Amino acid sequence: MTEISPGLENVYIKYTELTYIDGDNGIMRYRGYDINELAEKSSFEEVSYLMLFGELPDEKELSNFKNKINNNLKLPDYMKNILKNLPGEADSLGILQTVLSARSSIELNYKYSEKNDKELIPEILGNVLSIVSNIYRIKSGKAIIDPIPGKNYAETFLNACFDKTDDQKIDAIDAALILYMDHEIPASTTAALVTASTLSDMYSSLVSAVTALRGPLHGGAAEGAYKQFLEIKTPENVEPWFKKNIIEDKKRLIGLGHRVYKTYDPRLKSFKKYADKLSVTPEQKNILEIAKKLEELGVKTFGPKGIYTNTDFYSGIVFNAIGFPLDMFTTLFGLSRISGILAHITEYVEKQEKLIRPRAIYNGYDKREYKK
Numbered sequence: 089m090t091e092i093s094p095g096l097e098n099v100y101i102k103y104t105e106l107t108y109i110d111g112d113n114g115i116m117r118y119r120g121y122d123i124n125e126l127a128e129k130s131s132f133e134e135v136s137y138l139m140l141f142g143e144l145p146d147e148k149e150l151s152n153f154k155n156k157i158n159n160n161l162k163l164p165d166y167m168k169n170i171l172k173n174l175p176g177e178a179d180s181l182g183i184l185q186t187v188l189s190a191r192s193s194i195e196l197n198y199k200y201s202e203k204n205d206k207e208l209i210p211e212i213l214g215n216v217l218s219i220v221s222n223i224y225r226i227k228s229g230k231a232i233i234d235p236i237p238g239k240n241y242a243e244t245f246l247n248a249c250f251d252k253t254d255d256q257k258i259d260a261i262d263a264a265l266i267l268y269m270d271h272e273i274p275a276s277t278t279a280a281l282v283t284a285s286t287l288s289d290m291y292s293s294l295v296s297a298v299t300a301l302r303g304p305l306h307g308g309a310a311e312g313a314y315k316q317f318l319e320i321k322t323p324e325n326v327e328p329w330f331k332k333n334i335i336e337d338k339k340r341l342i343g344l345g346h347r348v349y350k351t352y353d354p355r356l357k358s359f360k361k362y363a364d365k366l367s368v369t370p371e372q373k374n375i376l377e378i379a380k381k382l383e384e385l386g387v388k389t390f391g392p393k394g395i396y397t398n399t400d401f402y403s404g405i406v407f408n409a410i411g412f413p414l415d416m417f418t419t420l421f422g423l424s425r426i427s428g429i430l431a432h433i434t435e436y437v438e439k440q441e442k443l444i445r446p447r448a449i450y451n452g453y454d455k456r457e458y459k460k
């Protein structure tokens with residue numbers, strides 16, 4: 089009998105040279121390089137280039153790539169108008185989705201090829217930096233601007249968001265953008281592949297990805313984890329909160345557990361390092377202490393079942409310490425993920441293209457008489 093695989097669990101739809109994950113031993117690599125080493129030693133542009141084009145760039149390749157991205161920081165007026173005109177309560181990721189969707193409407197007859205993709209990708213990376221920084225600005229009551237190129241993508245982004253930033257925060261957001269860049273083919277990347285496999289254009293494929301990212305089962309865990317810390321309020325309240333919510337009410341502890349990892353998420357190491365470095369105010373130190381106590385209790389309770397801390401447990405603490413409010417966390421995840429999604433789209437369409445079209449087993453009525 090034919091069986092279905094709910095959630096496409098354990099169904100493989102492509103080969104990939106991009107991200108290697110060993111969920112039992114907590115290992116993650118981009119094109120063979122350890123993820124934490126890349127986060128520490130490389131910039132977002134270098135790792136994007138690695139993922140998109142196969143190798144880390146030399147000086148000239150990097151400078152060309154950066155220039156092309158920087159040439160696309162100025163958004164066209166129609167995008168700025170959409171940013172201005174959406175209602176104030178619009179969801180941050182929903183705004184990104186809407187602006188990308190408007191751009192897709194004027195992408196007529198896009199033809200995937202190494203040459204065309206190479207031209208379009210820096211435009212997308214420049215545009216998205218500008219869209220996301222302006223989403224933050226609008227939500228904070230600031231005017232829309234054209235970002236000014238800094239030393240790297242991370243600096244350009246933070247300078248566009250905030251009046252003041254520093255090297256530690258730039259390093260932290262740079263690392264976060266790298267750590268979240270790709271994770272094989274989760275729901276959002278799969279959604280992009282389904283769309284790209286119809287040979288719909290690159291922007292439409294990205295819209296599919298961002299739309300799928302928005303759901304709380306996928307992109308929203310950093311926000312969920314941080315909300316727990318806020319609800320707990322003090323380190324002393326961790327144990328009573330855990331007993332009531334997690335043990336008695338059987339709620340899930342957000343920031344723990346993963347479909348693939350049965351041990352600590354390897355990206356956690358870097359996020360924890362930046363959470364330690366950046367938590368300097370009494371409020372930030374309080375949240376960090378709550379998080380550490382909660383992690384200890386969670387791992388003690390669920391570790392024996394293979395449920396350990398995932399990357400979202402600490403990433404919200406880093407985003408918040410950099411200066412971002414809760415409702416930007418998923419959008420920052422989206423900004424980081426664009427290069428990875430584009431790399432999967434081009435890898436699939438340029439090398440393995442086949443329309444993705446699964447089947448469903450019909451289990452409804454047999455033939456019925458039509459009666460009026």
Ligand code: ACO
Binds near residue numbers: 340343
């Ligand atoms: N807290 C408490 N129990 C948990 C948790 C958790 N965080 N995660 C899994 N479990 C338990 C489930 O209750 C279930 O128990 P049971 O077998 O007694 O019913 C068992 O572990 C298996 O859970 P599933 O949901 O079937 O496993 P799955 O692999 O589908 O879950 C998931 C993965 C959805 C991430 C889950 O661990 C979870 O909900 N975690 C909390 C949300 C979260 O942190 N998401 C972020 C994921 S990482 C990322 O997207 C970057």
